[in-house]
Amino acid sequence: MRGGDDAEPHARVAWPTAPASGPCRGGAPIDPVLEVDGISKRFGELQAVDSVTFRVAPGETYGLLGPNGAGKSTCISMIAALLTPDAGTIRVLGQEMTTSSTAGRAQIGLVPQEVAVYPDLTARENLRFFGRLYDITGGALNTRVDQILDVIGLTERADDRSSEFSGGMNRRLNIGIGLLHQPQLLILDEPTVGVDPQSRNAILDSVEQLSAEGMAVLYTTHYMEEAERLCDRIGIIDAGKLKAEGTRRELTTSVGERDRVQVGVSGSLEPALDAVRHLDGVTSASTTDDGITLITDDAGPILARVLDAITGAGGSVTTVEVSQPDLEAVFLHLTGKALRD
Amino acid sequence: MSNTGKVWAVGAMNSRRFLRERSNLFFAFVFPLALILIIGLQFGGDAAPRLGVVDPGGDIAGIVSEQLAAAQLDITIVRSDDAGSLVERVESTDLDAAIVFPPDLDDTIARGDEATIGFTTANTTAGQQLATLVDDILARALAVPTVEQLAVERGADPAQAAAAAARLEPTLARIEVATVTTGDRLFPSDIEGYDVAAPSTLVLFVFVNGLAGSYALIQSRQLGISSRMMSTPTSVRSIIFGEALGRLSIGLIQGGYILLATLVVFGVNWGDPLGATIILVMVAAVSAGASMCFGVLFSNPEQASGIGVVVALGFGALGGAMMPIELFSDTLETIARFTPHFWAIDAFAELVRHDASITDIGTQLGVLGLFAVGFLLFAAWRMRIVLTRPGRA
Numbered sequence: 001m002r003g004g005d006d007a008e009p010h011a012r013v014a015w016p017t018a019p020a021s022g023p024c025r026g027g028a029p030i031d032p033v034l035e036v037d038g039i040s041k042r043f044g045e046l047q048a049v050d051s052v053t054f055r056v057a058p059g060e061t062y063g064l065l066g067p068n069g070a071g072k073s074t075c076i077s078m079i080a081a082l083l084t085p086d087a088g089t090i091r092v093l094g095q096e097m098t099t100s101s102t103a104g105r106a107q108i109g110l111v112p113q114e115v116a117v118y119p120d121l122t123a124r125e126n127l128r129f130f131g132r133l134y135d136i137t138g139g140a141l142n143t144r145v146d147q148i149l150d151v152i153g154l155t156e157r158a159d160d161r162s163s164e165f166s167g168g169m170n171r172r173l174n175i176g177i178g179l180l181h182q183p184q185l186l187i188l189d190e191p192t193v194g195v196d197p198q199s200r201n202a203i204l205d206s207v208e209q210l211s212a213e214g215m216a217v218l219y220t221t222h223y224m225e226e227a228e229r230l231c232d233r234i235g236i237i238d239a240g241k242l243k244a245e246g247t248r249r250e251l252t253t254s255v256g257e258r259d260r261v262q263v264g265v266s267g268s269l270e271p272a273l274d275a276v277r278h279l280d281g282v283t284s285a286s287t288t289d290d291g292i293t294l295i296t297d298d299a300g301p302i303l304a305r306v307l308d309a310i311t312g313a314g315g316s317v318t319t320v321e322v323s324q325p326d327l328e329a330v331f332l333h334l335t336g337k338a339l340r341d
Numbered sequence: 342m343s344n345t346g347k348v349w350a351v352g353a354m355n356s357r358r359f360l361r362e363r364s365n366l367f368f369a370f371v372f373p374l375a376l377i378l379i380i381g382l383q384f385g386g387d388a389a390p391r392l393g394v395v396d397p398g399g400d401i402a403g404i405v406s407e408q409l410a411a412a413q414l415d416i417t418i419v420r421s422d423d424a425g426s427l428v429e430r431v432e433s434t435d436l437d438a439a440i441v442f443p444p445d446l447d448d449t450i451a452r453g454d455e456a457t458i459g460f461t462t463a464n465t466t467a468g469q470q471l472a473t474l475v476d477d478i479l480a481r482a483l484a485v486p487t488v489e490q491l492a493v494e495r496g497a498d499p500a501q502a503a504a505a506a507a508r509l510e511p512t513l514a515r516i517e518v519a520t521v522t523t524g525d526r527l528f529p530s531d532i533e534g535y536d537v538a539a540p541s542t543l544v545l546f547v548f549v550n551g552l553a554g555s556y557a558l559i560q561s562r563q564l565g566i567s568s569r570m571m572s573t574p575t576s577v578r579s580i581i582f583g584e585a586l587g588r589l590s591i592g593l594i595q596g597g598y599i600l601l602a603t604l605v606v607f608g609v610n611w612g613d614p615l616g617a618t619i620i621l622v623m624v625a626a627v628s629a630g631a632s633m634c635f636g637v638l639f640s641n642p643e644q645a646s647g648i649g650v651v652v653a654l655g656f657g658a659l660g661g662a663m664m665p666i667e668l669f670s671d672t673l674e675t676i677a678r679f680t681p682h683f684w685a686i687d688a689f690a691e692l693v694r695h696d697a698s699i700t701d702i703g704t705q706l707g708v709l710g711l712f713a714v715g716f717l718l719f720a721a722w723r724m725r726i727v728l729t730r731p732g733r734a
Binding site: 105 | 729
């Protein structure tokens with residue numbers, strides 16, 4: 001679960017909330033792919049987005065997590081230069097995004113929430129059409145279309161109309177269009193809504209793969225599990241406001257949520273309890289009927305030491321169960337309501 | 342890719358989508374030609390009556406053929422030895438009537454026996470005219486040998502009977518069938534039904550399909566494709582031009598097809614080729630603009646398509662696409678002038694019926710141009726708003 005660990009197989013960037021600090025990787029400043037600074041949007045009486053600020057670095061997957069109507073899609077529309085913010089600025093690779101300028105759009109690949117493909121055109125025709133809009137022509141277009149068909153697993157169905165596709169296949173085609181021009185920033189707006197579990201998993205695998213290859217990804221969802229699985233950092237958005245952002249660990253810690261470790265122990269419990277109570281990182285410890293319960297900020301780093309301490313105190317470990325706080329709890333804490341309300 | 346290239350890409354995509362739909366193909370290409378065929382046959386114009394004749398030789402057949410050829414009706418006589426094929430051609434209205442003389446007609450009459458002359462007529466005005474004319478000519482052609490035979494039966498010398506009967510011939514009553522058109526002719530005499538039907542059908546169906554196709558623009562918005570196009574490095578202007586080009590292309594393809602097909606299949610006279618082409622371009626442009634207006638004014642594709650067809654048919658009727666403008670009252674003709682159909686059909690009529698050149702139809706082309714520019718500008722303005730406003734998709 002990438003969102004739960006700070007140490008990832010490939011380099012991940014933990015961004016400070018304050019934009020002035022700037023992103024760093026290995027001590028060197030990194031130019032962000034996306035810079036969103038204080039954007040706001042009002043529709044009549046509704047303040048859809050209110051002073052939202054965040055950054056996305058190369059290779060980072062940033063999740064905007066919030067319920068329906070939170071302002072995620074409005075943010076996406078402004079970032080994709082489909083809407084003009086009432087206030088604030090958006091830059092992609094340093095280029096300001098405006099509805100009148102097309103320059104920055106070449107750097108982004110938008111995968112909208114709806115399946116935005118022509119049902120009466122084939123997969124190949126849809127890809128070719130959008131490829132031309134992304135300035136890909138001639139042999140390069142043919143090659144790229146074939147590559148994308150391969151990536152999204154539709155080579156065999158390339159010349160079938162998309163109206164004949166399943167929902168999952170259309171979702172994959174929808175994503176493929178966004179990848180045609182090898183964008184620096186891929187924007188996925190709730191790409192798994194209405195998708196069967198198998199296709200959903202395939203989509204999530206693809207996003208992980210793209211991120212691993214260095215593409216910056218902005219991912220909106222109201223599925224907590226997706227945000228936890230995919231995102232290096234998560235922005236919690238509700239009623240147009242970015243309530244908090246950070247890694248999953250940072251978010252859960254910031255609201256006082258801790259990991260709970262339950263260790264089943266046979267033998268005398270008191271020596272074991274004494275042995276673990278004073279370990280660094282253990283916030284509290286108590287006995288239960290058949291073992292010990294620990295509360296800690298992060299169970300991962302101390303687990304081995306806990307088990308060693310119990311064994312050293314003459315106890316025998318029978319079971320270990322780690323419960324980590326999830327984003328649902330964070331969202332509830334921040335907004336006073338459940339994510340799916 | 343240049344902006345021009347993107348305009349072409351959007352235009353080509355629209356054309357491809359239109360041509361891929363089978364129902365579109367039927368209503369754009371098959372139905373109009375069928376309608377032109379029906380109207381052309383129904384209103385065959387003032388063409389010369391066509392009479393099929395099986396003439397095995399003989400005096401009576403010779404006299405009848407001679408007098409038919411000399412009739413005021415300007416009959417086109419088609420000779421054949423195959424009575425069956427002539428009758429079939431009458432049934433298909435390729436001929437207006439057919440007369441079949443038996444081989445032994447003269448001998449049968451001379452013997453005083455009953456003879457049968459086959460006459461088949463189509464249910465057309467020319468057919469009825471031919472029936473009247475043939476009745477008269479036959480009556481007179483048979484009068485002389487009948488009188489001669491009667492005289493011989495009553496004991497007269499055959500030679501004297503023949504001479505007496507021949508003297509009677511000029512005194513027999515004569516019926517002549519002539520077509521007289523009162524007032525001004527609606528169309529020149531060389532204009533056939535197809536020439537009248539083809540231009541109005543072309544105009545009618547380019548508009549019907551254009552407005553019916555307005556659904557595609559709404560569908561693109563509903564599917565989020567318009568927004569997606571906007572998220573690419575493509576300007577709003579290129580998208581709007583592309584959408585307009587697609588619709589213009591569809592109108593040109595459909596109109597060009599009707600023009601060429603009727604030229605080849607029905608021999609329709611379209612007049613000055615350059616003039617006809619420019620009218621077609623104007624009609625397609627007005628239709629494209631109107632289609633885009635519907636596409637940006639409505640938000641429900643079925644509603645736009647349904648109302649579009651009704652409006653296209655209604656304006657077609659008002660504009661003279663269903664009934665020749667020449668038959669309109671003055672009031673109706675004044676109303677018709679507010680429709681683009683009127684100006685397009687009038688321009689075609691000038692080319693087809695009055696051999697006008699492009700310079701003669703400048704007014705009509707100018708008005709069509711104004712319609713096209715007006716519709717396209719309005720649609721572009723609305724489309725820009727629709728594409729860039731919140732929640733458009």
